Amino acid sequence: MKKRDIVAAIFLLLGTALITTALVIVFLHYPNRANPIDKAIADFFFSYNNETLTKIMRIITFLGESIIYVAVLVILYYIWDKSKAYKTILILISSVFVVATAKVSFHLDRPDEFWGYKQTSETSYGLPSGHTQLSTTFWGALATIIPKWGMLSVGVVLPILIGFSRIFLVVHWFTDVLMGFGIGLIIIGLFIFLEESISNYIEKQSIKIKFLFVLLLFVVFAIPIIFLHKNNIPNEFEQEINILKVLVLFTTGSLSYAIEGKIVDYDSKVDRWWKIILRILIVTIPIAIMYVYDQIITKDMPLDALKISLDMVVYAIMGPILFLLFPWIIKKLNW
Numbered sequence: 001m002k003k004r005d006i007v008a009a010i011f012l013l014l015g016t017a018l019i020t021t022a023l024v025i026v027f028l029h030y031p032n033r034a035n036p037i038d039k040a041i042a043d044f045f046f047s048y049n050n051e052t053l054t055k056i057m058r059i060i061t062f063l064g065e066s067i068i069y070v071a072v073l074v075i076l077y078y079i080w081d082k083s084k085a086y087k088t089i090l091i092l093i094s095s096v097f098v099v100a101t102a103k104v105s106f107h108l109d110r111p112d113e114f115w116g117y118k119q120t121s122e123t124s125y126g127l128p129s130g131h132t133q134l135s136t137t138f139w140g141a142l143a144t145i146i147p148k149w150g151m152l153s154v155g156v157v158l159p160i161l162i163g164f165s166r167i168f169l170v171v172h173w174f175t176d177v178l179m180g181f182g183i184g185l186i187i188i189g190l191f192i193f194l195e196e197s198i199s200n201y202i203e204k205q206s207i208k209i210k211f212l213f214v215l216l217l218f219v220v221f222a223i224p225i226i227f228l229h230k231n232n233i234p235n236e237f238e239q240e241i242n243i244l245k246v247l248v249l250f251t252t253g254s255l256s257y258a259i260e261g262k263i264v265d266y267d268s269k270v271d272r273w274w275k276i277i278l279r280i281l282i283v284t285i286p287i288a289i290m291y292v293y294d295q296i297i298t299k300d301m302p303l304d305a306l307k308i309s310l311d312m313v314v315y316a317i318m319g320p321i322l323f324l325l326f327p328w329i330i331k332k333l334n335w
Contacts, residue, residue, distance in 0.1 A: 004192050007144075011189030018182030022175040026108065026127065033109050033126075038173040042111050045168045054169065061165040063158065064131035066246075069138050074287065074322065078279045078330070082268040086257055087195065088141050093250045095137035095187050097221045099130045100243050102183065110171060117170045124239060129172045129180035132163040136184025144192055159184065210258040218251045238303055245315045252319025259324075266327035278335045286321050290314070 029035035034042075062068070069092055077085035103125040110126035111117045124130065136159040143155025163181060166172040202210065225243050260266060270276050293314055301307045 008189045008192035011185045011192065015182040015185030015189060018178050018185065020182075022127075022179035022182065025175050025178075033173070034111070035175075038111075038175055041167065041174040042117065042170050046117055046170050049168070049170070057165040057168045060161050061131060061169060061171075064135045064162040064165075066134075069134070070287065074283050075280055077322075078268060078283050078327075079270050079276050080268060082257075082266065084145050085268075086254075087199070088138070088145065089250065089253075091141045091187065091191055092134065092138050093221070093247070095134055095184065096243065096246065097225070098183060098187065099128060099133045099180075100239075101224045102128055102179075103130070110176070111173055126172055126176045127179055128183055129163065129166050129176040131166055132159065132172075132177045132180030133184045135159040135162040136181055137187050140184060140188040141191060144188060207258055207262070211255060214251060214254040214258065217254075218247060221247055241303065241308055241311065245311050248312050249315040249318050252316045253323045254319075256320045256323035260327060264324060264328045264331060266331055275335050279330060282330065282335070283322075283326060286318060286326065290318060 025035055025037050026033075073085055073089055073092070076088070106127045107125050108127040139155040139158050143152045159181070163177040166177055167174055202213065205213070222244065225240060225247070270279065298307060298310065
């Protein structure tokens with residue numbers, strides 16, 4: 001058995017063990033969400049909560065926000081290796097789909113003022129912890145793609161810190177975080193097992209087949225998000241639209257990526273330090289546009305048909321801009 005297969009098997013077994021442990025703890029006391037283990041751990045950290053530690057933990061938990069992943073991935077795509085960066089994007093999107101589906105399927109609450117804690121501003125369900133799962137998936141994927149000690153250390157330490165911050169801030173139960181780790185490890189294990197064979201198969205296919213594959217992924221990811229969400233919690237419809245926006249961006253970006261090699265043939269390798277700086281500066285333009293659109297232009301707009309249509313169009317356009325237009329500009333400018 002290959003070394004990679006052994007590592008993948010360990011991840012799968014450990015992930016399964018963590019998920020099983022979390023579910024046993026939760027459902028032995030169901031429907032009482034605050035089981036003795038979760039409650040004792042939450043009470044302990046809530047009693048030691050102070051302003052300084054809270055600020056530190058909020059900084060750590062911010063490292064698990066989607067904007068961090070977007071920034072890192074876009075930079076890696078433009079200055080490191082576009083193929084490996086795209087694979088990481090695919091893993092992250094898959095993890096987003098899994099966590100969104102799992103949260104709605106279990107529909108279990110977070111710790112809040114009902115249990116004697118502070119009211120959380122989070123509006124999604126608790127199980128599993130999205131911050132924990134996505135950070136485990138993202139940094140774990142990079143650690144397997146870049147098997148260097150520095151990256152391996154980040155892939156282990158950062159998800160643990162982010163998961164711990166969610167417990168310390170009492171926005172997730174211990175079992176939420178435990179299950180987030182478990183799902184993340186299983187996704188990484190499956191990636192290690194399947195990545196090479198799937199990549200080799202996809203690379204041999206025509207552009208038409210690649211397009212069909214991307215559209216199939218969109219359908220597979222979108223259907224559960226649309227039909228599992230039943231507006232059972234506040235702002236759930238808004239969360240559904242936000243996930244679909246990201247999925248639309250991923251779909252148009254993937255379609256653009258499939259033809260980029262024939263149209264642009266962008267080389268992400270950089271031979272000068274100043275080119276790295278210029279590429280990072282130019283790629284901040286579309287990211288800034290998306291931020292201004294979301295947080296300034298349309299932030300206070302009602303979530304009606306017009307707003308949803310605008311969202312989908314803007315995010316759909318961003319795919320070709322990021323994966324075709326800007327690579328073409330960089331190549332033409334010889335950056």
